[in-house]
Amino acid sequence: MEIGFIGLGKMGMNMVTRLRQDxxxxxxxxxxxxxxxxxxxxxxxxxxxxxxxxxxLAKPCAVWVMxxxxxxxxxxxxxLAGILQPxxxxxxxxxxxxxxxxxxxxxxxxxxxxxxxxxxxxxxxGLQIGYCLMVGGDKAVVNRLDPIFTTLAPKDGWLxxxxxxxxxxxxxxxxxxxxxxMQGYAEGFELMSKSDYKLDLGNIADLWMHxxxxxxxxxxxxxxxxxxxxxxxxxxGYVQDSGEGRWMLMDALxxxxxxxxxxxxxxxxxxxxxEESFAEKMLAALRNAxxxxxxxx
Numbered sequence: 001m002e003i004g005f006i007g008l009g010k011m012g013m014n015m016v017t018r019l020r021q022d023x024x025x026x027x028x029x030x031x032x033x034x035x036x037x038x039x040x041x042x043x044x045x046x047x048x049x050x051x052x053x054x055x056x057l058a059k060p061c062a063v064w065v066m067x068x069x070x071x072x073x074x075x076x077x078x079x080l081a082g083i084l085q086p087x088x089x090x091x092x093x094x095x096x097x098x099x100x101x102x103x104x105x106x107x108x109x110x111x112x113x114x115x116x117x118x119x120x121x122x123x124x125x126g127l128q129i130g131y132c133l134m135v136g137g138d139k140a141v142v143n144r145l146d147p148i149f150t151t152l153a154p155k156d157g158w159l160x161x162x163x164x165x166x167x168x169x170x171x172x173x174x175x176x177x178x179x180x181x182m183q184g185y186a187e188g189f190e191l192m193s194k195s196d197y198k199l200d201l202g203n204i205a206d207l208w209m210h211x212x213x214x215x216x217x218x219x220x221x222x223x224x225x226x227x228x229x230x231x232x233x234x235x236x237g238y239v240q241d242s243g244e245g246r247w248m249l250m251d252a253l254x255x256x257x258x259x260x261x262x263x264x265x266x267x268x269x270x271x272x273x274x275e276e277s278f279a280e281k282m283l284a285a286l287r288n289a290x291x292x293x294x295x296x297x
Contacts, residue, residue: 001025001147004053005044006076007066007094008035011120014127015066015093015152017042022151029053050079060087062145064118069095069243077104086112089141093118095242098165098172101136105164114141115164118149119171130154134174136167172251175244176262181218183265189222193231202227239269 001024005016008030016026016039026044029052030036036046047053054061063084065076073094080090090108092101096117105115115137122131131152135142142149142160149158161170192199205223209215225232245266252259271277287293 001145002027002058002061003148004029004047004057004061004063005039005066006030006050006053006063008032008039009066009068010124011122011126012066013039014124015064015131016044018127018130019148019151020044024148024151027053027056050076051083054080054083059085060089062089062091062148064091064093064148066093066120069097074100081108081111081113084111084113087114089114089116089145091116091118091145092168093120095119095171095175095244096168097243097247098136098167098169101165101168105137114138116141116145117165117167119167119174121171121174126152130157133158134167134170135160136162136169137164172244172248175242176248176259178218179241179245179265179269180261181216183261183268185218185222189226200230202230237272239272241266241269245269 003019003024004027005012005019006029008016008028012030013035016028019026020042026039027047028036028039028044029047029050030039040046045056047056054063057063061084063080065073065080067073067076073092073096077090077092084090090104090113092104092115098117101115101117108115117136119134119136120126120131121134122129133149133153135149135158137160139160152158161167189201189205192201192204202223205219205226209220209223229235245262249259249263249266251257252262284295288295
């Protein structure tokens with residue numbers, strides 16, 4: 001199948017490479033000429049602009065957008081909306097808030113341009129093992145893109161989950177669960193690192209991958225990190241978030257659904273970015289004020 005692909009970052013480049021390995025015809029565009037050249041090395045066709053990319057695709061065409069979420073994605077889709085023709089398709093594979101998917105689909109409908117949201121999980125390992133794809137939009141249009149989804153995903157690794165926005169909604173919840181799982185592992189391994197026993201955390205993580213009820217790909221990655229750097233001395237404990245945990249928490253608040261594990265994991269990430277916490281200074285001040293407890297100056 002032929003498809004246009006915009007955005008050749010770590011995931012985008014690997015996705016193009018995987019598509020080319022299955023002989024799909026890909027026209028690519030990125031702001032980096034070096035990235036375009038690298039993609040051309042896989043057999044993809046480079047384009048000098050969005051207009052050039054669309055002009056090189058047979059009609060009706062499909063264009064996959066894989067650029068940073070927020071303004072870059074919004075600007076790219078708005079630009080494509082002025083170039084594409086009726087029955088063309090835009091696929092947003094980034095981390096977009098599902099409300100924006102619903103809005104965009106509505107804005108594109110008068111132009112008869114189709115919109116598909118594809119929540120994409122797999123990270124930098126997707127090239128080898130495939131990407132789990134959670135796809136939202138009109139089923140007939142999704143079916144049209146079946147060859148692309150089938151190549152990108154492992155066996156049984158993609159699903160049409162519902163109408164516009166459903167793909168990114170399911171991906172949002174997926175990432176919220178991911179936050180919670182990672183926090184659980186982090187707390188358990190910290191406790192073991194403080195144990196009186198001389199525990200080999202890398203070997204323990206690897207052990208748990210064999211028959212344990214807590215085995216997972218995340219645990220496999222933990223084992224690799226701990227074997228490479230047992231005390232993680234090469235890292236700072238600064239943890240960023242890409243937004244989905246916040247969106248899931250807000251959705252849970254709207255629906256009166258308790259998500260205490262997610263909220264704890266998310267707030268722990270916020271704490272990791274503070275060199276000093278004003279709240280903890282306040283706690284120290286209050287303990288000193290009412291009980292005369294010692295403080296560190």
